Amino acid sequence: MEKHFELSDTEFEQDFIQCKLNPSDFSHEAHLRLAWINIDKYGIEQAEKNIQNQLQKFVEFVESKDKYNMTLTLAATKAVYHFMLKSNTDNFKDFITEFLSVARVSLSRSGFRVTTIN
Template sequence: MEKHFELSDSEFEQQFIICELNPEIFTHEAHLRLTWINIKKYGIEKAETNIPRQLREYIKSVGAENKYNTTLTFAAIKVVYHFMLKSDSISFQEFMIEFPRLKNNFTELMSCHYGFDIYNSEKAKMKFMEPDLLPFD
């Protein structure tokens, strides 16, 4: 089990917002959890506002500004939301058990939507690029 699970959803979100979350526990799964919490608590539109802003502040506080990727951030929000609409889970841990692809095959999921490398594209890092293969619903 990952370290971020030692925090409640509320503690995790609050520590992230005030940039006190230990960067060692902000893994890919923790990023998905942040997205899940935001969508569950605030709805998709507010999550699409909150997450990019908070993520930029957080990575700035840990000196990792060069890691921010606009396209990847919005794509992750859209993909998590897609699976949440199909989910019966009441907790993030259940959600990860229900949809392990989000954690274990995320790059493969992105390749269903994008026919180019969104991870290393300078354009994708700077602004959201719509999928060129399969649109997000």
Template sequence: MEKHFELTDQEFERQFESCELDPAIFSHEAHLRLAWIHLYNYGIDKSLERIQIQLLRFASSAGDPGKYNKTLTIAAIKAVHHFMLRSKSASFMEFILEFPRLKYNFRELMDAHYGFDIFNSEKARTQYLEPDLLPFD
């Protein structure tokens, strides 16, 4: 079990939003959890807005503002949302066990939507690029 699970959803969200969360525990799974918490609490539109702002602020406070990738952020939120609509889970831990592909095959999941590398594209870092293979909606 990853270290971020030591925090409740409320405490995890609060620490992240206030940039108090230890960047060392903000793993890929923690990113997915952040999306799940926001989608669960605020819905898709508000989550897209809130997470982008919070991730930019968190990356800056951690001293790595260049790590933020707008396309990857939006695509990840949309992917989590897609699976949440099909989920029977009542918690993130149940959710990630129900859909382990999000954690273990995320790159391949993104490759099904994008015919180019959104992980290393400078353009994808600064603007949202729509999928060219398979839309999220």
């Protein structure tokens, strides 16, 4: 389990906004969780604005401005929203499990082979 799951959604969001989250805990999955929380609480339009502003502030604080990419941030947020509309879950942990299952099926139907590296 990723470290960000040790925090509630509220704690995670607040720690990120206040730049208290350890940068090593802000994985790709944590990035998707931030999108999920924002979309769930504020709707897609406000979530897109929030995430851009919060990420820019965070990467500046941790002196990693070169890691921010607006196009990728918006695409990830829109992808989360797309799957949220199809999801039956009410929490991120179940959502990401469901999302990964759907992605694996979609990729395998496309001819890609999905493997896990341990």
